[in-house]
Amino acid sequence: MRVLAGTSVALAAHAALNAVLLRTPPAHPPATSARVRVVVPARDEAHQLGGCLDALAAQTGVPRLEVVVVDDGSGDGTAAVAAAHGARVLTADPPGPGWLGKPNACAQGAADAADVDVLVFVDADVRLAPHAVAAAVALLEQHDLDLVSPWPRQLALTRGERLVQPLQQWLWATTLPLRLAERPGRPSMAAANGQFLALRRAGYERAGGHGAVRGEVLEDIALLRAVKRSGGRGVVADGSQLADTRMYAGWGELAAGYEKSLWSALGGSPAGSLAAGAALAAVWVLPPLAGGRAGLVGYAAGVAGRAVTAARTGGRVWPDALAHPLGVLALDLLLVRSVLGHARGTLHWRGRTLTR
Template identity: 80%
Template structure:
């Protein structure tokens, strides 16, 4: 066998291992109760909102329909909106806090979340929800029940990602596939290592005492991926947290088409895979070698590598509420699209041209 053939067989073997790991991981994924018991916890939901006039009403309607949480308060943090975000919040009966501009060294979302969580001494649990997320009626009670049942300090119920256009269907499912493939969930749940972390700030639930012990959003003030950084801060403070199944608790359509998707991913993807531009590029190179190059060879090992990638993608999508077929068959194209977005993100980061919702993202 030629050296190239041995390399290709090795890559295919690793791809098979990642598929098996994804299958095991999704079996171990913490699952919320469909009918959770009522909670006596005092809960504050913080909704950071910047120019969310069209999305906020649906989010607040879902929060008003929550069951099993008799002590629930909702605070909308109007993060300098130029539209009718604050008016929509008031029309839905939510408390509205006008956020002050981010101080030097702070990014917008951590600043808004920190202000929404301030003065919560009478609260047991903090919940952070994005305005484009729609919660099921039992979502908050079920998330709190997961905290209590497993002795956790933070849970990140990953919402079901609604993907409509071809670009969304290529890229969005990679979110869940990445942590299912790369992160050993039960080890990460128990381990104090900050590097073993995955979280999604679209719906994030944390004990208030642990949040404050970890420094809150002030500890992650300049992080473009403040959700993962917050979980890492919780781990450093001695807490435990993990991503959990949120497909039955929440749903969201993050981006509508390629332009919005590209802008959203470019703002943060440079730090998403390896924690830095160099680390992310290295991780992308490995993913490309495993899931893109083998199918291009047309060899038997290449076919095995391709099928392993499809299998890992399929079992993850099935478990997390995504579309399984035919989308899983395009997995190599999705990884290539991710490569393109990553390169654009790294270049934008180096040039200092990244921005989001009218603000420059510099560190």
């Protein structure tokens, strides 16, 4: 237990270091002359899209801004909502062999962008602050990046959401050396969130665009890895003052959303993810269960790392951080269900089969 508790302490310290090193966008970014295209892939998002587009229409400091909504086979009037809000609407061709839906929609939205300097991808459930796009462009320019992923503030309202959703930020804050991760190469060192991504068009095309990640469930992380493999630089950044989103409403949505992708999220493969899940349980679940001084130290370190990350990324700190071991255990249970679903070919999302 002492070794596990010591590991928890070391990783909590690493999370605290990353809280200092995390790239922060300017609160008052300069106006940019860059030509920017915002692509919003949308499948049955009529209930969300209006708010997203209103926020995009309110952007400041980006005079040459174009918004493209890619209607990805919706049946709920998504295209009509987009048109009513003044966006250019594209109807996505169905995904071809080897393509998943979101990479396919994003690729079509980014096509014919030779006159664009920066591509921004935003999900329909994201609400951007008025300076968000200009700030993302400023991050690209100030730090010589090809891709930046400003992580939106995650709104977690129910107990299940609050238990698991903050673990996304906690995982990369705890395990990813941010300064090393933003350098070219080392594609395994990557964290990104497709809810809000900004890329230099030249770097996007050099990496192969979404065509390079056409079959990836986690196309955001895969796209950053492709950028890094092609010699580009990219990293996650603090987006808590730029955007917010409620990714999943309630445990049912959250479980379905996590199960579709967890099999590939932690280790890049089902076996790797299971090994990573076992390591998470060993470091953050077993010590509190074992009790004693080492167990108490391990538990306190886990809570501290969770609290530091939540405070830095705009999340709720207390009392949620106190339930950290339960959150890790819930994540591991979702991981097992995800791996089993992948093996059986039963994973679906938005009416489409993800594995065969």
